[in-house]
Amino acid sequence: MIHQYKNNGYDIIMDVNSGAVHVVDDVVYDAVALLSKAMPELEEPGDIPGELEAQVRDSLSGTYDPREIEDALEDIQELINREELFAKDVYHDYVVDFKKRKTVVKALCLHIAHDCNLACRYCFAEEGEYHGRRALMSFEVGRKALDFLIANSGSRRNLEVDFFGGEPLMNWEVVKQLVEYGRSQEESHGKRFRFTLTTNGVLLNDEVMEFCNREMSNVVLSLDGRKEVNDRMRPFRKGAGSYDLIVPKFQKFAESRNQTNYYVRGTFTRNNLDFSKDVLHFADLGFKQMSIEPVVASPDELYAIREEDLPQILEEYDKLAVEYIKRQKEGRGFNFFHFMIDLNQGPCVAKRLSGCGSGTEYLAVTPWGDLYPCHQFVGQEGFLLGNVDEGITNEKVREEFKLCNVYAKEKCRDCFARFYCSGGCAANSYHFHGSITDAYDIGCEMQKKRIECSIMIKAALAE
Amino acid sequence: MKKVKTLSNNTLKNTMKNGGCGECQTSCQSACKTSCTVGNQSCENSGR
Numbered sequence: 001m002i003h004q005y006k007n008n009g010y011d012i013i014m015d016v017n018s019g020a021v022h023v024v025d026d027v028v029y030d031a032v033a034l035l036s037k038a039m040p041e042l043e044e045p046g047d048i049p050g051e052l053e054a055q056v057r058d059s060l061s062g063t064y065d066p067r068e069i070e071d072a073l074e075d076i077q078e079l080i081n082r083e084e085l086f087a088k089d090v091y092h093d094y095v096v097d098f099k100k101r102k103t104v105v106k107a108l109c110l111h112i113a114h115d116c117n118l119a120c121r122y123c124f125a126e127e128g129e130y131h132g133r134r135a136l137m138s139f140e141v142g143r144k145a146l147d148f149l150i151a152n153s154g155s156r157r158n159l160e161v162d163f164f165g166g167e168p169l170m171n172w173e174v175v176k177q178l179v180e181y182g183r184s185q186e187e188s189h190g191k192r193f194r195f196t197l198t199t200n201g202v203l204l205n206d207e208v209m210e211f212c213n214r215e216m217s218n219v220v221l222s223l224d225g226r227k228e229v230n231d232r233m234r235p236f237r238k239g240a241g242s243y244d245l246i247v248p249k250f251q252k253f254a255e256s257r258n259q260t261n262y263y264v265r266g267t268f269t270r271n272n273l274d275f276s277k278d279v280l281h282f283a284d285l286g287f288k289q290m291s292i293e294p295v296v297a298s299p300d301e302l303y304a305i306r307e308e309d310l311p312q313i314l315e316e317y318d319k320l321a322v323e324y325i326k327r328q329k330e331g332r333g334f335n336f337f338h339f340m341i342d343l344n345q346g347p348c349v350a351k352r353l354s355g356c357g358s359g360t361e362y363l364a365v366t367p368w369g370d371l372y373p374c375h376q377f378v379g380q381e382g383f384l385l386g387n388v389d390e391g392i393t394n395e396k397v398r399e400e401f402k403l404c405n406v407y408a409k410e411k412c413r414d415c416f417a418r419f420y421c422s423g424g425c426a427a428n429s430y431h432f433h434g435s436i437t438d439a440y441d442i443g444c445e446m447q448k449k450r451i452e453c454s455i456m457i458k459a460a461l462a463e
Numbered sequence: 464m465k466k467v468k469t470l471s472n473n474t475l476k477n478t479m480k481n482g483g484c485g486e487c488q489t490s491c492q493s494a495c496k497t498s499c500t501v502g503n504q505s506c507e508n509s510g511r
Contacts, residue, residue, distance in 0.1 A: 019475035023468045075464040084473045091479070098483055107489035124497070156485055158507070160492045196492055220494050263494040291494040337494045340503035343471035347504050348482025352475070356501065362489045374491060419475065420502030422490070428497070443498060451502065458470050 001089065002036040003416030004029060007456040008322055013085075014455070016416045017041065020084035021343055023459045027064050027072040031056045032085070035076065041088035045081045048073065092407050095353040099405050103398070104154035107357065108145055109364040109375045112137045112175055113166040117202045119237045122267060122295045122303060124376060127237075128166030131379035135367035136171040142178040144388035145365045150189050152391070162196045164364075164375055169203035179215050198222065198265075200234070201246040201253075209253050217261060221250045224266040225278020225292065232271060233303070251286055259288040263337060266292040269303035273312045276320035283327065283334045291337030294446055296428055305442055314449045321453040325460045341420070341454040352406075352419045358426050359385070359401025373401050376427030401426070404436055411439040421447045484508045 001016040011029040013022045024032070034056050035048065053073055060069050079085035114135045116128030128134070149159055161182065163175050175197070182193040197212055198220040212219055223246060224230040231241025254262055264287045268275035275292055282290040294313070297304040305313070320336070327333050346352075356362065359373030366378055369388040377383040386393040406412045406423040424447065428440035486507045490500055 015473075017475070018473040019471060020469065020473050021471040023470060025466045028466045071465050075467045078464055079467065079469075082473060083476070084469065087473065087476070090476065094479055104485070106485060107492050109491070158486050158488075160489055162492050194488075194492075198496070218493065220496075265494050265496075267497075293495060293497050296497050337503070338500065342503060342505050344474065345506050346474075347487060347501055347506055348478035348484075348508070349475045350478070350483035351485075351487060351504075351506075352501055356490045358491070361485065362491060375496065420500075421498075422501035425498050447498065447500075454503070455470070459468075462468070462470060 001041070001414070001416065002032060002086070004032060004036075005452055007318065007452055008325075008460065010456050010459045012452075012455055012459060014416060015079075015085050015087055016419060017089045017091075018084050018087035019419060020079070020087075021455055021458075022079065022084070023462075024075075025072075027060065027068045028075055030060055030063070031069070031072045031076060034059055036086075039086050042080065042083075042086050043088045043090065045083060048077055048080065091349055091353055095350065095405050095407060098350045099354050099402060102154070103360045103402060104156055105149055105152040105361055105363060106156045106158070107160035107162070107362040108149050109162045109164045109362070110137065110142060110145060110178070111165060111364060111366050111375070111378060112142070112163045112168040113171040114367050115170050116165060116167045116200070117170065117236070118167070118200050118234055118242055120234045122233060122269060122297055122301075124296070125166060125378075130366070132366075137174060137365075137367040139174050139177045139181075141365075141367065141369040141388060142174055143181055144369060146178065146182050146185065148388050148391060150185060150191060153191065157190060157192055158194060159191050160194045160196065162198060164198050167200050167202065168197055169199050169208060172203070172208065176211060179211075183215075194218075196220065200242070201249050202242065204246075204249045204253065209256055212253075213256055219253070219257070219262045221253065221262060221264045222266070223247065223250060223264050223282075224268070225272065225275065226281045229272045229278055230266075233267070233269060247285065254287055254289075262289055264290045265337075266290075267295050268292050269295040269297075270305055270309060271303050273309055274316060275313075276316045276323070279320055279336060280323060283332075288334050289337075290334060293338075294443065296425075296431070296440070296443070298431075307442055310442065310445050313446060317446070317449045317453050321457055325457055328461060338450045339454045339457055341451070341458065343455075343458060349419070352422055354405050355423050356425065359398060359404075373397065374427060376425075377430075400436065408437045409439060410437075411441075411444070415444070415448075417444070417448045417451050420451045478506075481508065
């Protein structure tokens, strides 16, 4: 499968099945476009059929010099010989077998507090309560969760635990106790915990920062960008904005972590479709690691992103990519999560095609110890998987998630992005279509654009 | 090659041999939480 596009003056060809990515000139670009209409996908290298070469010569002779066309055909043949063009998708059986393997759990999202001191308007957790009651996780429940993780992690050494909420700093003492408990278990079980914390910053102080800098491999700091944008969607319960209180603390925190191993993370909505300004606002505040994600909301919410917003959103990503390159080249670059892409040592194909791991290797734990496939399913009783005392008891739902991979999704089969998004978010798919093997279409369009921009950025920075 | 600059070689097929160790980060533990972004993560299997 070939995906080719032009962006910011670069002609880019992705050979989707091999993972190869090429920057080419216009002649190769046009020749590949012609060939890809008729070329079969190749399991082994082979020659371009003579009649197809003739068609390319014929079609392009009015536009390009014959020598240029011959050079292009030579280069294309070389790429085919290297299995970097027109490669066949040979992964289907491999990934289906891979997903059938015994499941281990390697990551937990601990809902340490179903309570929050902000009242963000778009919160999928409904001010932290997740369609349920306010609650804080006890140390006992958390300890059982860590024990469950260790016991079900097989031979995995790296275990991940995210302290999430609600707002986890509202239950800070338990967070500290659980980190201490986790560390005490590492050596005897041959495991290494990677703790992370997602916080809105309201209760952030020096003691929290010092502890996190010692113990947390990553922290996610929630902020939406410009003051007016942030304060509109992230107010306190009585309506006051949170920006002024939080920004100086986040700046200090980021500096204290040497501008690494953290993300300032925001959400953009229909209210700020010009979100590239919010990303740049983060950069102007001195942050170096950032992410801004599209809101996922019911279509009847006024702030929900609509299909008609897509042209503007896609243009925003293009604009942001151009500025991103400019700042990188000027030595004042920053890292935008959705423009990160590892073209050479990225994930293996098993990971790329088997999905995010929700419901299998990644689970969410509620304050009272219930297990759900991920944080976005918490509170939806049909997805209750079990609890930290009895483990997974709902085998039907687990099996459904286990068999969820890119090939199980009709919409992903012919999509060039499938090796990068891994089939997309199961929760988004479920919320929009009632099935975890569908895809959230608006999200897909944005994801595809972000991948195109990421690769274009690589091309620009490789010059 | 005169007209092609390759940014990434054929790597996916090779990862079938030694891939799938599962030691890498889970995507939603990084920063996303509402999307699925796998392609931007790094492999942690040095023997791949």
